[in-house]
Amino acid sequence: MSPARVRFAPSPTGYLHIGGVRTALFNWLWARSVGGAFVLRIEDTDQERSTPESVKIILDSMKWLGLTWDEGPDVGGAHGPYFQMQRLAIYKDFSEKLITNKKAYRCFCTKEELDVQRAAVKERDPKAQFRYPGTCRDRANQPDKPFVVRFRMPDGGSVKYIDRVFGEIVTPNGAQQDFVLVRSDGVPLYNFGAVVDDLTMGITLVARGRDHMVNTPPQILIYEALDVAPPEFAHLPMMLAPSGEKLSKRHGAVSVTEYRDQGYSPEAVLNYLARFGWSHGDQEVFSRDELVAAFNWEACGKGDGKFDTKKFLAIQHEHLKSERLTSTKRYAESVVPFLDQRGLANITTDRVEAIVPGVRERATTFVEAANGMDFFFRDPPEMDQKAVQKFLTPESASKLDALHALYAGVELWTEAELDHRTHAWLEAQNLQIKDVAQPARVALTGRSASPGLYLVLFLLGKERALKRLAESAMLARGNGS
RNA sequence: GGCCCCAUCGUCUAGCGGUUAGGACACUGGCCUCUCACGCCGGUAACACGGGUUCGAGUCCCGUUGGGGUCACCA
16 A cells, blocks of 8 residues: 555635635645645646735645645655646646547637537527537647647546545536646646646545535546546535535635634644544544544545534634643743734743733633733733723722732732732621722723732732732722712 | 535534434523633433335435535636
């Protein structure tokens, strides 16, 4: 058995779509789990829409997700080049061979002529589908005319293959037509380019979205015409929008960069996508390594699914809550850019690391995390006016003064000590923590919701804590007058 | 319309002839509690329909219905 080689072959016509990521992920997981190779190929034969910027976005997105490729742009490899527009000579060789073997032929029909025929068919029967009539099948060469290369579709028979997830698929050849392999400018069309590349790159399994399932029979026919064995195929069920329509911008974020910018963890993105159409018993949460270890085609489902933002967020939350899944160090590194975005520049990761445990279970994204720890880094903190009005009342001022006095006398500034001293004081005053917690919280954080009081005090440090209590006491006195 | 594919809670899914049809998200009742969260306990909720096969079908076969994909010198 030759080692598995799989590929992801996006066309650089925009951002990397979340559906594309899932295709890439399943290929990547398979390659990693069996020790095979993951090839990245750029299908840039649509010169109208392909751009170098898109190539960069796609590569950046793949890197952010950690979907590393063994061969492809940046890293090279033995089967390059990995941009289709740099492989034109290879396609030419193969198309010549097919023409010589009469498996394909030059078609001199112009687009205009075909458009006329198409319109005529439409007029006769609006529901009828135009199929190329084979005009040039046996036409003599027209040396001065441009031509496309068409595949000579077998008259009868059918294509049968075993899909790794859908099982046996049979498609009659009669349902197909003499499709175009190569444009008049010598650039191959999708089916031909993909086959030649998969063949010359030694791809052993082609895994792609179910929307490509219709391309598989013609591709297999090309392999047969070339007299080589086709690779295996695996099609993935569609990921649809909650409405059941095709997933698009109208239904929220579909571009990977958007999720990155919204503060998602790349591993959480992979986790959600992996569990979409694939399962492993009752397990919902996976690290990257766990996915690699558990992945297999047999556990892939066949039914299309609907994208669920809430569940995605829940998985995301699981990853941020867990030290195992997102180490404090990585968490901090991920939050820093978002702090920077809030105008909190030059915050070092070790300062953030100290705060992470207090924020973990409260933040679903790194954006929320940055928001949740904002007051630790901003002096003075932003004061939420609603919270100020509600809790920093004139009556609370004396309590804040008392706390200030209490904490001013604390030498051992630890969470446990602050807890202990506070409760001793409360008891002496015949008060309960809830009598002072909210004013204190607003005083220290500017907000009505925060991590635990003693942790906040501790992390703030004695000096800043006292300063905030004092300033808020003044603010409270003036409040309501 | 042709060809292809699919069908278990609202959603993602487990199930691979015999289950009180399980889990997760969401929703919801409660507990915990200095806030917000987290956590814990509980609840509502599904085998699209009709025929077969079988002692026995969510599981196998056929049909119906419903949904999806695709029909380019796009990928």
